[in-house]
Amino acid sequence: MAGGQPISLANLREVRLFCDQHSLRxxxxxxxxxxNAYFIQQREAGQEGRPVKDILKELCSYTDGCTVSGKKDALVNIGGWLAVNDDQVAEEARNLVVVYEGLQTYGGMAGRDMEAMARGIVESVQDDHIRARVGQVEYLGKKIEDAGVPIVQPIGGHAVYLDAKTFLSHIPQDEFAAQRLTAELYVEGGIRAMERGIVSAGRDPTTGDHRRPKLELVRLALPRRVYTQAHMDVTAETTWAVYARRKEIRGLRMVYEPKYLRFFQARFEPL
Ligand SMILES: Cc1ncc(COP(=O)(O)O)c(C=O)c1O
Known part of the structure; x- marks a missing residue:
């Protein structure tokens, strides 16, 4: 999913063709x-009704390998994996994993965690599960929209993104509108979200100035199988309450900025 946009099978087939012509992996x-496979089922012509796991298998068949953070689709709290279809590369990776993580059978991931992930993978590709998972995100997005709160369309698979630039259109980008909105959601309703705008974009290493992305977003990411519909309602109602008093909200000043990945640890004060 490049930049949150799902890949289509048609697109990936073309990428495969291009890479074959240029001997690229x-x-x-x-x-x-x-x-992503669920969105293909829902949106790509000819794919409707096809089981998600079949689509996923076809998607992966056009690649030479993958990296996966297991904490997302695979329904576990820790771990991930690398898969490749070249025995030589696999052998090299197995050698390196001993150096960086420990032996693949008990190193970086404990046996218990690997077992949990194996079961998580099986469950994660079931149509009922993925429909319910994405359905919860959709429910939240539609409810937020009911009060006219601006969000990114179409609604995503793991998160609803608030459009902070429109929501707080009176706050200039250098006063961190999306960061302020993130803080307001927490103050209003205890909703913990994430800025995806100028703070996340960091600084240009050459000029030292902020990078200024086109979008100022707040990500409401949903962990799987954690929240009920009532949690979704509270979250939506919190966005409504902040939206109703948006004109009174001012920007922020950054008072502490770490050298790397500032979105994790920067501190701000209200203007
Ligand atoms: C598509 C994608 N790849 C990789 C990662 C990174 O995962 P991790 O935090 O386990 O390194 C994320 C985390 O959000 C992600 O969404």
């Missing part, structure tokens, strides 16, 4: 590939 970040 395709290594997929398949972290959210099950959600």
């Amino acid at each position: 395709i290594i997929l970040d398949a972290t959210r590939a099950v959600e």
Whole structure:
């Protein structure tokens, strides 16, 4: 999913063709590939009604390998994996994993965690599960929209994104509108979200100035199998309450900025 946009099978077939012509490997970040396969089922012509796991298998067949963070689709709290279809590369990776993680049978991931992930993978590709998972995100997005709160369309598979630029259109980008909105959701309703705008974009290493992305977003990401519909209602109602008093909300000043990945640890004060 490049930049949150699902890949279509048609697109990936073309990428495969191109890569074959240029002797390039395709290594997929398949972290959210099950959600991607679900969107293919829902949106791509000719794919409707096809089981998600069949679509996923076809998607992966056009690649030479993948990396996966298991914490997302695979329904576990820790771990991930690398898969490749070349025995020599696999052998090299197995050698390196001993150096960096420990032996693949008990190193970086404990046996218990690997067992949990094996079961998580099986469950994650079931149509009922993925429909319910994405359905919860959709429910939240539609409810937020009911009060006219601006969100990114179409609604995603793991998160609803608030459009902070429109929501707080009176706050200039250098005063961190999306960061302020993130803080307001927490103050209003205890909703913990994530800024995806100028703070996340960091600084240009050459000029030292902020990078200024086109979008200022707040991500409401939903962990799987954690929240009920009532939690979704509270979250939506919190966005409504903040939206109703949006004109009174001011920007922020950054008072502490770490050297790397500032979105994790920067501190702000209200203006
Ligand atoms: C598509 C994708 N790939 C990789 C990662 C990184 O995963 P991790 O935090 O386990 O390194 C994420 C995390 O959000 C993700 O969404």
